[in-house]
Amino acid sequence: MNQDQLKWMASSAEHDGAVGTEQMTPPEKSAGRATKRLLAVLGLLATMMFFRHPAALMGAAGCFLFGMLLGGLPLLQILRRLLLIVPFALGAIVFVPFQHAEGGTELFRLFGWVATEEGMRHSIVLLLKVVNANLLITYLLLSTPLFQLIRSLRAIGIPAVLLEIIGLMLRYLVLLKEEAQGMVKAQRSRGLRLDGWLWSRSTYKRFGELLGVLFIRAYARSSRIYQSITARGGFGAGLTGRGRRQPIGQGGLGMAIDVRGVTYQYGRIQALRGLTFSIGQGAKVVLMGPNGAGKSTLISLLNGLEQPATGEVSVFGERMTRENALLLRQRIGVVYQDPDDQIFSTTVEEDVAFGPRNLGLDEQMVQDRVTEALRAVGMSELRSRSPFELSYGQKRRVAIAGVLAMRPEVVILDEPMAFLDPKSRDDLQALLERMHESGLTLIVATHDVDFAAEWATDVIVLKDGRLLASGSTELLFDDLLLEQADLHLPRLVRPFRLLQDAAETRPRTVRDAAQAIWQLIMRGPDGTLARSSKRMDGETRQREG
Ligand SMILES: Nc1ncnc2c1ncn2[C@@H]1O[C@H](COP(=O)(O)OP(=O)(O)OP(=O)(O)O)[C@@H](O)[C@H]1O
Known part of the structure; x- marks a missing residue:
């Protein structure tokens, strides 16, 4: 997919009325203000380290709070964030007074431990410093959009790798929270009562078990996120040298994908059994088959995330190997079924920029691609928002934009219509049509026969890891095949x-x-x-x- 194609898609999307007004990159002025604010907060945090007197620290806390209220920040939100430090505060109050037992002035004894005046003072100073730091960080977070904060951190020279690590850690925390919320919701729907849970014995009995399940779920989710990051060139040494596409071998003219005798197994489970088919450039293909047929496994192979046990996958005439998978992967983008597996950055635009940055493009080109891709999916207005605050359909669009920004030639979408309302499905189908008209080869894994019959040119049908049939969508009217594949007539x-x-x-x-x-x-x-x-x-x- 070249620049003109993506631009064409973007303009068509606008023409369709699918796009709102484009929100341009924030003006220099507000970016400059955000950087000044960040520097001021960092300066105050550093100064705070030298304060030793509780009264001075209390005075500072009062000033910060007053300033924040004067600046229009809501008191409730400030107090809620202050609650975060309660566990730390309890630790400081309980342990620190006993630190200066030797040589200090005794205040009282507890189980043989001596609390001293110096220890108590130290504890109060520590607590007030944490409160002040929390107030300052809260001020920063409530007054500055996250994307601007990240830009400012970059502007003052914080290494990108550090910011990425922080971003991923935040993503993991959000993920843990989402999984925990999901588990609680599912358990409440099956009768779990939350009233009095804090005092209930069974809470503590099941705590270890729940924590274990939570971490296993979060681990499974994070490994899917890892896969999607890898698919967009993350954790690699850049996909190509400075964003140029390396020449790719000759052969199979007009053929986008060629699969020959491919098998794959997970341990002893045979997921794919000798698949052979090919997909021409510019085709609109649906990949169908019942649950467990092997569709997701095949997608991982086509994207080079996994290698077949036997057989071979060729992309634009070049056989995919472990060595060239990174290079070929930029020609094949994958949009995963659950957008939460794919999105991990703190803002929409940062997430879309992830792939182009991995291509080694300069920042201006990255921003151009982000703007175009977001416009193409009709998400320009939401570029500064956190992707985790978006609706499912919007997240899916962000996930598609993230792939489009890589300018692939083939896009594979795993169940893109799942969980979308009828209007969002129609919008997505129109987007797929524009993507195809812009020259992309599209492969959509789906169970939806009606969509397949209306939209696709070709179909690949799998069952139990075997190819039942491949060819034109006339196959969707073959009763015997439909019965074998557990599908129904459109x-x-x-x-x-x-x-x-x-x-x-x-x-x-x-x-x-x-x-x-x-x-x-x-x-x-x-x-x-x-x-x-x-x-x-x-x-x-x-x-x-
Ligand atoms: N990580 C895994 N470990 C072990 N077996 C797996 C794993 N992932 C998939 N399988 C097995 O491989 C087979 C193919 O699974 P796959 O997820 O590719 O099917 P699918 O067609 O995508 O199914 P669905 O429509 O339900 O998403 C199934 O038998 C499944 O149980």
């Missing part, structure tokens, strides 16, 4: 199957179906319509009988 076709005179009619779209019905009606004068109606009535009665 809905639009079913009524025509009940009409003897129109049993072979295979409408793909509502418009096709309307036209077919109209043609049937127009045949009326010679009596066909009447006969058809009678036959339909007759057949319906027969079925009901």
Whole structure:
């Protein structure tokens, strides 16, 4: 996908009205203000380290709080963030007074431990310093959007790798929180009562078990996130030298993907059993098959995240190996089923910029690609938002933008329609159409036969790791194949199957179906319509009988 193609998509999206007004990069002025604010907070934090007197620290805390309220920050939010330091405060109060037992002035004894005046003072000073630091950081977080904060941190010379580590740690914390919330919700729906949980014995009995499950779930999720980061060139030494595409071998002209005798197994589980098929450039392919058929495994192989046990996968004529997988991967983008597995940055624009940065592009080019990709998916307005605050459909668009910004030639989407409302599904289908018109080869793993019949040009059907069939979407009308693959006939076709005179009619779209019905009606004068109606009535009665 070249620059013109992505731009074309972006302009089409705007033309369709799918896009709101583009929010341009924040003005220099506010970026400068954010950096000044960051420097001021860092300066105050450093100064705070030298304060030794509780009264001075208390005075500083009062000033900070007053300043924040004067600046319009909500008191409730400030207090909520202050609650975060309660565990630390308890630790400081409980342990620190006993630190100066030797040589200090005794205040009281507890279980043989001596609390001293010096220890107590030290404890109060420590506590006040933590409160002050918390107030200052809260001020920064509440007054400056996260993306600007990150830019400012970069501007003052904090190494990018450190920021990435912080970003990933934050992502892991968010992930833990989401998993914990998900678990609580699922358990409440099955009768878990939360009233009095803090004092309940069973809470503590099950605590270890729940914590274990939480970490296993978070681990599984983070390994999927790791996969998607790798798919966009993360953790690698950059995908290509300075963003240029290396020449890729000759062969298979017009062929985007060629799969020959591929097998794959997870331990003793045979997931793929000798698959052979090919996909031409510019095709719109649906990958179908029941649960466990091997679709996700195949996608991992096509993207080079896994290597086949036997057989080979070729991309644009070049055989995929461990060595060239990084290079070939930039020609094949993958949009995973769960956008939360794919998105991990603190802002939408940072997330979309992740792949282009891995390509080694300069910052201006990265920003251009981010703008274009977000415009193409109709998400320009939300570029500064945290992706974790978005709806599921919006997250999916961000995930697609992240892949488009890499300018791949093939895009694979795993169940892109899952969990979307009808309007979002229509929007996504229109987006897929634009992506295809811009020259992309698209592969969509789906269970949705109606979407497949309407949208795709070709179909690949798997079952139990085997290829049941591959070819044009005419296959979707083959009853035997559909039965073998646990699929059903597209809905639009079913009524025509009940009409003897129109049993072979295979409408793909509502418009096709309307036209077919109209043609049937127009045949009326010679009596066909009447006969058809009678036959339909007759057949319906027969079925009901
Ligand atoms: N990490 C794994 N470890 C062991 N077995 C696995 C693993 N992932 C998948 N499998 C097995 O491999 C087979 C193919 O699974 P895969 O996820 O590729 O199917 P799928 O067609 O994508 O299914 P679905 O439609 O449910 O997503 C299944 O039998 C599955 O149990």
